[in-house]
Amino acid sequence: MKSGLNFLVAAKRCEIAALQALALTSALVNVTGRLVHGLQRERGLSNLYLGSHGARFAPERQAQIGECQSAESDLRACFDSLDTESAAVGNGARLFSRIAYVLHGLDALPGLRAQVAQHNWTARKTTDAYVRLIAGLLAVVFEAADSATDPEISRLLVARFNFMQGKEFAGQERAAGSALYACGRADANEQQRLLHLIESQERCLQVFTEFSSATLGALWAQSQPSNTLAELERMRRVLCTAAHGATLDASQSPVWFACCSLRIDRMKVVEDQLAGELLRVCECKIAAAQHDLQAFSALNPSARQEADTLSFFKEPHALIDPKGLTSNAGAPPLTPTLQGYGLHLERSILELVQEQARRLQSMADELDTVRASLNERKLVERAKGLLMAHRQLSEEEAHKTMRQMAMNQNRRLVEVAEAVLAMADVLPDRRR
């Protein structure tokens, strides 16, 4: 018959398994990040190639495709290594379903490249295709962040997702600016789109700063030298404020592209650091948990338990962790567990059980706080779905509608989403 000690050990083992799954997911996120970065460059080069009617950038684009193929094959290997048979991955259904979608996108990638090579597709259509594929890849990262059961790792994954999403907005900003230069004239619609990409980007980077470590925040701040930033902001101002229909200085196009590219490449450096920190935290937590597991396993159940069974009813024991309750302002310490825990003799198994329950509870509380930040994205997605159903819009049209509402009302996208969802009950569902 299993004892309390058995379940104390089993709980610890579950924690370790969840941490190991997180370490795997983090590795998956890293490879995904590499492919996203490659595809962002490929998208940029494809645009330049199409813009020059094939006269320029063909070799650069070809080289970039090679890099992407290598990252893709690494990612596919990573997918292959996932244990899809045991169904033991937490949140597996959603993660796997996102991966299935991504694989379809990757299967379609050679077709997309052929369309570009043959100049069949416009720059805009090409950009949209890459945007869709990258969005699918980012959805994988999002599920990874949403599945974390450890608050500190969840925090880093949320930072990670937001940074990657911010970087993607930066990539789209580059494309949108290039498109404006390519058409040669300021266009109010495109300018507003550019503005929104900048704002969405800032918002993501803000969440990143909030959730990542101080070190990484500082690294990000330093990675953007003020002269580059000033140049970018100057060009943003020129592009966004030109009167509708005014001529744009085409000679600035390569400057814009180089400036944006520099920013994005620097972002990649921060992202890689973030990736390293994530893996390091996972390893550190796994080691600490395994240390506890060994300590638990060394306990002798019968000898210690007989001491005083009635103690269960005696002390006024709390099943809640009184510490850590006010700590959700800062990140929790890296070594959360019993460390130097050789005091078996002075502590009953019951005390260990209570301590474990308290710790798990306060971890769950902390996790709720961290996850709240993911809700913003969920709200926007949900509102989009609602608009699609009620107004028979495509996803892109729905997104555009909400963006337009946000611009008109000078509100953030998430506020518009909340307003849309609040209308849900009064709108008739046309599909029914």
Added chain:
Amino acid sequence: MKSGLNFLVAAKRCEIAALQALALTSALVNVTGRLVHGLQRERGLSNLYLGSHGARFAPERQAQIGECQSAESDLRACFDSLDTESAAVGNGARLFSRIAYVLHGLDALPGLRAQVAQHNWTARKTTDAYVRLIAGLLAVVFEAADSATDPEISRLLVARFNFMQGKEFAGQERAAGSALYACGRADANEQQRLLHLIESQERCLQVFTEFSSATLGALWAQSQPSNTLAELERMRRVLCTAAHGATLDASQSPVWFACCSLRIDRMKVVEDQLAGELLRVCECKIAAAQHDLQAFSALNPSARQEADTLSFFKEPHALIDPKGLTSNAGAPPLTPTLQGYGLHLERSILELVQEQARRLQSMADELDTVRASLNERKLVERAKGLLMAHRQLSEEEAHKTMRQMAMNQNRRLVEVAEAVLAMADVLPDRRR
């Protein structure tokens, strides 16, 4: 190399594994419910036995102990059957840690019974001991409800937990009333405690009604015949409104006990129905998911995928489920999946992947809504922990303090909890 179809299948398999784990957990909850019910009776009989100084209720108590021992051994067998080696149980760490705590309580139960048999403990101390053990068992049920990944099952588990918690408040109400009769005089403190138990009970039953099916709600309403209810309400009024220090009619004590017991026994009938519905829904969902899995497995990946890979970029496909978004008012339909899904020929794998992603997303959204109701309990527990830390209170004192604040301010306990947590940042942590 794994294809999109492989991951479509893997996601479905994960769903099935999660549903099977839920079916197991539901079975565990059922056995837990049986032991809780038995311990509630044992607590009542132990009180009567102690109240009569051992003159009466000895055989009834002994018989009830026998029943509890049988339920306990079933529960221990159920715990033993849990797969603690594979660590594959979702939310396993928290569930196992609660079970470890319960096992310590069960180990201490014979000691508690010996104290009662020897009249060493007062009725109040005995009641508190049973309350603590039952709270531990209910925490297992709570974790089960909190771990559900399917919104409909989560809904039923939330209903279940609240019903069981409400029933426990009813049991404590019975004990508190009996204690008042036993002491012979009205006591303002005890009367307020009684009032709060009644209010907490009502609140739990309200959540139950909100989350369970209409059938079960009706069953609950019918299970309380109006004459019994009227009698209970009359006795509640007499007990709660007697002037402090006034003599209570001791002859009413057995009537009170019988009236409360009838209510609790009727509750058990509803609880058993709820248990049945839970298992039925689990089975039904597993069957539907397995049906989908078979349909997926019958698909031929290569043949279908070659048709038009560029379709990934073509249609404006939504990754959000437009239906079901406005449906969180009522319970979702029982047969959520592809049913009659023999139309392979007309649907591409990509469409299936998108449909799956949409469905999983809308399930996750629905789940968020259901889980919000569990937050109330979490808030109260968290506020309790905060008070314990700041004022160096025991758990019981902290709970009493909050109850007192609620009574003084005529607010609900959860509102007091929110207020306490809002103070968190301004209070110094004395433990540091």
